Amino acid sequence: MAREHPGGIVDLSVGTPVDSVPSVVQSALAACTDTPGYPATYGTAALRAAAASWMSRRLGVVADPSAVLPAIGAKELVAWLPTLLGLGAGDVVGFPALAYPTYQVGALLAGATPMVLDATVAAGPSRVAMLWVNSPANPTGRVLPPDHLRKMVDWARERGTVLVSDECYIEFGWDDEKPPFSLLHPSICGSSHSGLLAVHSLSKRSNLAGYRAGFVTGDPGLVAQLLEVRKHAGMIVPAPVQAAMTAAFDDDAHVVEQRGRYLARRAVLRPALEAAGFTIEHSEAGLYLWATRDEDCWTTVEWLAKRGILVAPGSFYGAAGARHVRVGLTASDERVATAADRLTS
Ligand SMILES: Cc1ncc(COP(=O)(O)O)c(C=O)c1O
Incomplete structure (x- = not known):
């Protein structure tokens, strides 16, 4: 109609x-077309450093470049994360009542049990293998206050739940030029990232949806586990896209x-x-x-x-x-x- x-x-x-697509990013892609060899699943050192530096500069997060792992867009990671973490039958994967549908798809692909577990997580079941949080949220645009995020971290750590924060929209807060809180901000999770992951995307920040460009970071042990499987599964970001991502993270203008x-x-x-x-x-x-x-x-x-x-x-x-x-x-x-x-x- x-x-x-x-x-x-x-x-x-x-x-x-x-x-x-910003011209600085297009130029970086164009300058990286002669790439006959296999790219590293882990990403180039330059890309990992640029992503970590962006997190520190814009989000106040102390990110270790060695714990940055590129993804072929955040959607790919969201869909396969429960599988990559080895979850399966009997494991609960929680997500918000109003959510990006791929959280549920990812749980189903792993053979795990998808479950809506919202604001009052404390009221949910005690055995949750993995829980998604999405602030700013799709579809509501809701930003969770820092206290709420802190409670989720405490809740997850007490139960051994992997808490994963999808932060794809974090550059676009409308009340303040400063981005909303990342789950990995020291005032939310302390100095350790244990049990926590944050997923980022360049699709919205840098108009790079067509390039398929994202990354995950957080708990170094979990990132190492993801890297191991991703290497063998061929989940590798193409070298020209890695170069483009590096340029995108190096530029805020x-x-x-x-x-x-x-x-x-x-x-x-x-x-x-x-x-x-x-x-x-x-x-x-x-x-x-x-x-x-x-x-x-x-x-x-x-x-x-x-x-x-x-x-x-x-x-x-x-x-x-x-x-x-x-x-x-x-x-x-x-x-x-x-x-x-x-x-x-
Ligand atoms: C909440 C959320 N997570 C992840 C994604 C996927 O982002 P990407 O384009 O990096 O795959 C989207 C895309 O719209 C989204 O809304």
Whole structure:
């Protein structure tokens, strides 16, 4: 229905970047095309140092470059992590009630038991092998306060649960230029990363979704275990992409620019949705507005589709999203302005 609108569709249903790959990153990729040998699964020393330096500079995390492990995009790692950690039948993998669907997929691929375990983790079962936390969150844009993260760390460490933090959206907090807390910040987890992992992606930070570029870091013992399996399973980031990732982590200017673009789109879209009767919840960070008209999400999807605007129904992310829709900021300025016009006229 949205596709039939005379002014064309405004697709705000997926979080795929639409702005250019930064030129500093394109140049680094172009300069690294003659790579006949196998790349290291572990990544180049330059890449590991650049990722660790970014974590220290932007997130205040003391990351050891030797515990940085590149991934072929965060999705690949999310999907295979329970398997790589050797989890299987009888192991519970927990994730938030409203979550990126790949957490559940990963548990199922490992033959483990996926389970929604949310805010009040203390009330959950005592034997959880692995637990996902995602702040800033997809789809809600919610940022967990430091106290909440600290409680999760204590809870996980008391039980021997591996706590994994998906921090793909950490560069895009809207209330403050400073990113929200990483799970690995010393004020959250102390000086040790034991039992903890953090997953990062360049897809959103640097518009590199097409390159497939991410990494995991944290507990050195767990990272070593992942490296061992990944080597043998061929989960290797191509050398030109490793070079591009290094350049991306060495540069913050393009992130400031990209953040500005999303801030401007958000400043157009959010009031337009509110003027059209939507309530926006959370959405304090990340690339989505979590919106409701207090009706079934499919009714909202249809209402918007009649105006040529495509959004994602909240129920895609869990039953708790049945009355919300996820509205992406990942569209051109022109498309976002068109959506705002359609919402307010
Ligand atoms: C919460 C979350 N984790 C991971 C990913 C995957 O990121 P990547 O593009 O690095 O695979 C996404 C992508 O949208 C996401 O929303």
